[in-house]
Structures are given as C-alpha cells and as structure tokens.
Amino acid sequence: MKKYQGKGVYGAVAIGKISLFKKPDAAVKRIHVVDTDNEKTRFEQAKTLAVQQLQEIYEKALKEVGETNAAIFEIHQMMLDDDDYNDSINNIIDSQSVNAEYAVAVTADNFADMFSAMDDAYMKARAADVRDISNRLINNLSGNALIETGSDEKVIICASDLAPSETVALDKDKVLAFVTAHGSSNSHTAILARNMNIPAIIGAGDEFLNEIKDGGEAIVDGYTGEIFVDPDGETRTMLLEKQRADEEKKRLLQELKGKENITADGKKINVYANIGSVGDIGKVLANDAGGIGLFRSEFLYLENSDYPTEDQQFAAYKKVLESMAGKKVVIRTLDIGADKKCDYFNLKPEENPALGYRAIRICLTRPEVFKTQLRALYRASAFGNLGIMFPMITSVSELEKILAICDEVKAELKEQGVEFSDKVELGIMIETPAAAVISDKLAPMVDFFSVGTNDLTQYTLACDRQNPDIEQFVDTHHEAVLRLIEMSAENAHKHGAWIGICGELAADTTLTETFLRMGIDELSVSPTFVLKVRGAVRSIDLSK
Amino acid sequence: MVSKKVTVVNEQGMHMRPAGELAKAVKAHPDCEVTLNANGKTVKAKAPMQIMSACMKKGCEVEIVCDGADEQAVLDEIAGMFESGFGE
Numbered sequence: 001m002k003k004y005q006g007k008g009v010y011g012a013v014a015i016g017k018i019s020l021f022k023k024p025d026a027a028v029k030r031i032h033v034v035d036t037d038n039e040k041t042r043f044e045q046a047k048t049l050a051v052q053q054l055q056e057i058y059e060k061a062l063k064e065v066g067e068t069n070a071a072i073f074e075i076h077q078m079m080l081d082d083d084d085y086n087d088s089i090n091n092i093i094d095s096q097s098v099n100a101e102y103a104v105a106v107t108a109d110n111f112a113d114m115f116s117a118m119d120d121a122y123m124k125a126r127a128a129d130v131r132d133i134s135n136r137l138i139n140n141l142s143g144n145a146l147i148e149t150g151s152d153e154k155v156i157i158c159a160s161d162l163a164p165s166e167t168v169a170l171d172k173d174k175v176l177a178f179v180t181a182h183g184s185s186n187s188h189t190a191i192l193a194r195n196m197n198i199p200a201i202i203g204a205g206d207e208f209l210n211e212i213k214d215g216g217e218a219i220v221d222g223y224t225g226e227i228f229v230d231p232d233g234e235t236r237t238m239l240l241e242k243q244r245a246d247e248e249k250k251r252l253l254q255e256l257k258g259k260e261n262i263t264a265d266g267k268k269i270n271v272y273a274n275i276g277s278v279g280d281i282g283k284v285l286a287n288d289a290g291g292i293g294l295f296r297s298e299f300l301y302l303e304n305s306d307y308p309t310e311d312q313q314f315a316a317y318k319k320v321l322e323s324m325a326g327k328k329v330v331i332r333t334l335d336i337g338a339d340k341k342c343d344y345f346n347l348k349p350e351e352n353p354a355l356g357y358r359a360i361r362i363c364l365t366r367p368e369v370f371k372t373q374l375r376a377l378y379r380a381s382a383f384g385n386l387g388i389m390f391p392m393i394t395s396v397s398e399l400e401k402i403l404a405i406c407d408e409v410k411a412e413l414k415e416q417g418v419e420f421s422d423k424v425e426l427g428i429m430i431e432t433p434a435a436a437v438i439s440d441k442l443a444p445m446v447d448f449f450s451v452g453t454n455d456l457t458q459y460t461l462a463c464d465r466q467n468p469d470i471e472q473f474v475d476t477h478h479e480a481v482l483r484l485i486e487m488s489a490e491n492a493h494k495h496g497a498w499i500g501i502c503g504e505l506a507a508d509t510t511l512t513e514t515f516l517r518m519g520i521d522e523l524s525v526s527p528t529f530v531l532k533v534r535g536a537v538r539s540i541d542l543s544k
Numbered sequence: 545m546v547s548k549k550v551t552v553v554n555e556q557g558m559h560m561r562p563a564g565e566l567a568k569a570v571k572a573h574p575d576c577e578v579t580l581n582a583n584g585k586t587v588k589a590k591a592p593m594q595i596m597s598a599c600m601k602k603g604c605e606v607e608i609v610c611d612g613a614d615e616q617a618v619l620d621e622i623a624g625m626f627e628s629g630f631g632e
Contacts, residue, residue, distance in 0.1 A: 071561055072560070074564070075560045075561060075563075075564040075592070078564040078567055078568065078592050079564075079592055079593060081571075082567075082591045082592055082593045082594070083588065083590060083591045083594075084588075084591045084593055084594050085591070085593055111593060114597060115596070115597075118597075118599050119599065120557070120599055120601065122556060122557070122559055123559075123596060123599055126560065126596060129560070130593070
C-alpha cells in the first residue's frame with residue numbers, strides 16, 4: 001500500500017480501479033514505414049473506433065441536449081466516412097511510406113485549409129470540425145484513450161490536471177472519483193466535481209502521477225484528501241466503514257426534503273441551486289431546491305463547436321424554465337474567458353486572463369453574440385419565472401449599456417410580435433470589489449444582486465484562484481470579503497433589491513448565520529448542498 | 545445518364561446537415577454515380593466534405609447528374625431532397 005496526500009474538494013469515499021487520463025500529445029511525428037498496408041489497417045481500426053465513440057457521444061447528447069444539438073456528432077461520423085478524406089489519407093500512406101498519424105495530420109491540414117479559404121463564414125468554421133475528427137483519429141492511433149471510451153466499469157480518473165471542457169466531456173456514470181496531480185480547489189473543474197457528487201482530490205503531486213499504474217486499485221477519501229493505492233485490508237475495512245457512515249448521513253439529510261428553509265425564530269430565506277447544464281435539473285428537483293439561483297449559460301457555448309444559435313439556446317432555457325414550473329430561474333449571461341476557453345471565440349492568449357477580456361466585456365464588444373443570447377432568454381421568459389444576471393460588472397456605465405441593449409431586444413421582439421414575459425428580473429453579479437463598493441449606485445438600477453464569492457475573493461485578496469501555490473494565502477473568510485458582502489446587502493435593501501450569494505461560500509455552513517445576520521435573502525449552492533444548507537438554516541436562532 | 549437542375553432552398557445553404565443527408569442518400573445507391581455541378585465546380589455527391597467544398601448557398605443553382613443503375617429513380621429522389629430543403 002502507498003499513501004498520497006492531496007486536497008479534497010468533495011467529501012465522499014470511493015474504491016475502484018485507476019484510469020490514467022493522458023493529454024493527447026499534440027505533435028505528430030513523420031515516421032518512415034515499410035509496411036504501408038499495416039498503417040492502412042491501423043487507420044481503418046482507428047476510424048472504426050472513432051465512429052463507435054462518436055455514436056456513443058451522439059446517443060448521450062441525444063438524451064442530454066436533444067436531436068438538433070446532437071446531430072453534429074452524427075455528421076462527424078459521416079465526415080469520417082468521406083471518400084475524399086479517406087482517399088487522401090491512404091494515398092499519403094502509400095505514396096510517402098509514412099505512418100498513419102502523419103497522413104491523418106496532413107490530410108486534416110489540407111481539408112481545414114480548404115474550408116478556411118472558403119468565402120462563407122459558416123463554411124470557414126467547418127475547419128474546426130475536420131480538426132476535431134482528425135484529432136480523434138490521431139488519439140486513437142497513438143493509443144491516447146479518451147476518457148469517454150473507457151470500459152463500462154466505473155473508474156477513478158487520474159490526471160495531471162483537467163480543463164473544465166474536459167470535465168464536461170466526462171461520462172458522469174463512469175466516474176467514481178477524480179484525482180488530479182495539480183489544480184486548485186477553486187477551479188471550475190473542482191466546482192464541477194462537487195456538482196457531480198463524486199469524491200475529488202486535487203494537488204496529489206507529480207510523484208503520485210508518476211507512480212500510479214493504469215488499472216491499479218485505489219481508495220480515494222475526498223474528506224481528508226488521501227489516496228491509498230493498493231490498500232491493505234485494514235485500510236480498506238476502515239474506509240468502507242467511513243463510506244457507509246457517509247451514506248447514512250446523506251440519508252438523514254434526505255429527511256429534510258420538503259421542509260421549509262426557516263430559522264428557529266421564523267425567518268425564511270430561499271435556498272436555490274447552481275447548475276451548469278440542462279441535464280442538472282434532475283438533481284435540482286431531487287434535492288428539493290426552491291429555484292435555480294445560477295444557471296451558468298456558458299456551458300451551452302463550451303459544449304458546442306460553434307456559436308449556439310438563438311433557437312438552440314431558446315430550447316435549453318425554455319426546458320429549464322418549464323421544468324422548474326414557475327419557480328425562480330436565474331440565468332447568467334455568457335461568462336467565457338479567464339479559465340473557460342472556447343476555440344471559436346478566437347480569444348487571444350493573455351498575460352492576466354482573470355483581469356482580461358471575459359464575460360460582460362466580451363458581450364459588450366461583440367453585441368451580436370450578446371443580443372442572440374438575450375433574444376433567446378426573453379423568448380424563453382414566456383415559459384416560466386426568469387431572472388437574467390450579468391457577470392463581471394464594475395461600473396454604472398456598463399450596466400447602462402446592458403440595460404439599453406435589453407430594451408432594444410425587447411422592442412425588437414415586440415415589433416416582431418414575439419411573446420415574452422414583462423416580469424423578467426434583471427440582476428448583476430457582485431464579484432468585483434468595484435461593484436461592491438458602488439453597490440449603492442448599482443442597486444437602484446436592478447432587481448437583484450448575487451454575490452460571486454469565488455471571484456470576489458480572488459479580486460479582493462489579489463490571489464489567483466487557479467494557482468495552487470498561493471492557496472495557503474487565500475483566507476476564504478477574510479474580513480475584507482465579508483465586509484464587501486455586508487455593504488452590498490445593505491445597499492441592495494436600501495433600494496428595494498434582493499441579494500443572494502451564489503459562490504462556493506454560500507454552501508459554507510460555518511458562515512450561514514453570518515450571512516443571515518447580514519440580511520442575505522437567498523443562498524444558491526450546488527444541488528447536493530441544498531439540504532445541508534437547509535439543515536444549517538433551521539438550526540439557527542437569530543433572536544439569540 | 546440523366547440530369548436535372550434544382551435550386552438550394554435551405555437558409556444556410558448546403559451546410560453540414562443537408563450535405564450529410566445527401567451523402568447518406570447517395571451512398572445507398574452504390575451502382576449509380578451522382579455528381580453535382582454548381583458554382584463552376586463538379587463534385588461527387590457521396591462525400592459530404594466535397595459537397596460542402598462547392599459552397600452552395602441559398603438560391604444557388606445546382607445540376608444533379610446521375611449515371612448508373614436506376615438513374616432516373618435516384619435523380620428523382622435527390623432532386624426531391626433538394627426541393628424539400630432536406631427536411632429543414
């Protein structure tokens with residue numbers, strides 16, 4: 001048995017086999033080969049596997065995002081079957097006596113260039129599809145198994161680090177736990193792990209990564225951040241007992257379902273859920289959340305290989321609103337940038353992405369992208385109780401511009417006779433110190449505030465949330481952050497707005513009483529924390 | 545050999561989905577070669593990427609040429625697909 005220590009980001013215990021997730025090596029080498037027939041066979045095998053993989057993704061997408069959005073994966077399968085594409089690869093293998101990987105890479109470049117050179121924005125963007133299918137082939141050829149193709153057995157995913165987009169692509173039903181050698185507990189990857197309800201450990205170190213073997217047995221304890229590889233009998237018994245106790249506790253929490261979020265002295269607050277995709281609604285309902293306090297709409301963008309259309313977005317928003325049957329649903333507009341990257345946005349690399357071109361800054365400089373989303377949101381508003389929330393606000397003038405664009409969109413829809421609700425609430429994220437400091441000026445302009453504690457902490461303490469080396473300097477209960485929240489709450493109430501917290505801190509039950517005393521009206525947490533927060537609220541007596 | 549001229553009615557032109565549908569339909573008739581003449585280019589209709597390479601936008605005139613087994617039936621089927629906008 002060998003023990004490794006990382007930092008647990010979601011408390012639960014898992015036992016199972018290790019699956020090493022290696023990032024595909026981007027560079028393809030040109031290798032001279034003698035047996036070209038063998039290369040062609042390898043290519044055919046990689047292609048057959050790719051078609052299977054895409055079929056699996058297609059079926060998954062069909063369930064999660066519907067037929068229209070899933071169709072792309074069916075077309076990718078057809079592209080793999082394209083005669084020209086196949087002929088080109090086989091010709092290059094034959095004529096140049098080279099390895100299949102190289103032939104695929106060259107063909108991908110040629111086809112991508114052909115599309116890029118076309119006089120049509122849509123066709124130009126297809127270059128990305130060619131690269132996507134080609135990379136899949138190259139990964140299959142070089143044995144870089146993608147996570148989604150794992151066996152049916154649930155595994156413990158171990159990786160150097162996982163990007164948010166890679167985490168999204170994981171099949172939640174096949175993952176027992178995550179362990180990454182690097183990463184920080186405030187990264188979106190960690191947030192996603194919490195949301196998926198599975199034990200997750202970050203920062204297990206390079207030694208861990210270098211020593212573990214694919215298929216080896218391990219126990220992951222997300223409470224302590226410990227990983228036991230090839231556990232001995234005693235450890236195994238102890239952790240199995242811990243797993244059992246944990247499940248018992250979760251069962252007790254289930255008993256809080258259907259109860260009100262009310263303090264012992266009778267103050268009611270709203271406990272809502274944060275979600276990242278339409279597929280999370282099941283968890284929201286299962287955990288009895290009173291609404292959705294944060295729907296991160298960027299996942300519609302991250303999961304797509306091109307800008308999601310107005311209709312695609314409308315369908316997703318409508319589905320969430322309808323499923324929540326009149327309960328409040330707050331959808332946050334696009335928050336791309338910083339650690340959430342999307343190829344087709346063509347964002348330049350930045351020295352300081354967290355302080356850079358992201359979120360509302362992209363929306364205000366690319367109004368066509370913003371307006372498409374707003375149109376979809378307003379159209380969906382006819383189907384439920386919608387709140388629209390804008391991220392990364394720092395000034396009154398930004399908010400004035402946003403509100404003007406909203407008015408424009410509403411006027412257009414009215415003129416076109418498209419139905420929308422006139423009760424849509426508009427709000428902003430309080431996630432920059434600037435917004436908190438001028439919250440007295442922002443509050444009269446909106447219906448609500450929602451405090452994004454992760455970014456607010458990062459910006460207030462000048463601590464990069466992606467940098468694990470400075471994690472020891474991040475005091476998540478720092479007085480400066482709490483004072484900014486209190487200040488925002490006072491100003492919101494002075495001007496008739498309500499205020500919620502949707503960052504990770506909302507689920508920190510050691511602060512629930514502090515927040516209630518500040519007058520926070522709503523706490524929005526991962527669906528799995530809704531009942532825990534309810535339990536905390538019910539145990540508090542504000543009269544004491 | 546038979547041929548017929550049709551017009552692209554799809555809003556976004558012959559984008560991925562219709563190109564994929566067309567290629568799928570053509571591949572179902574392996575003994576009949578189907579080519580498209582559009583924008584001064586001739587492309588084989590059984591390869592979606594080649595179809596897209598002709599960059600057929602909405603309103604573009606396309607000549608469908610079928611040569612081989614059941615050519616008239618295949619031509620009617622393909623022409624029908626263009627006219628109905630590939631079910632969009």
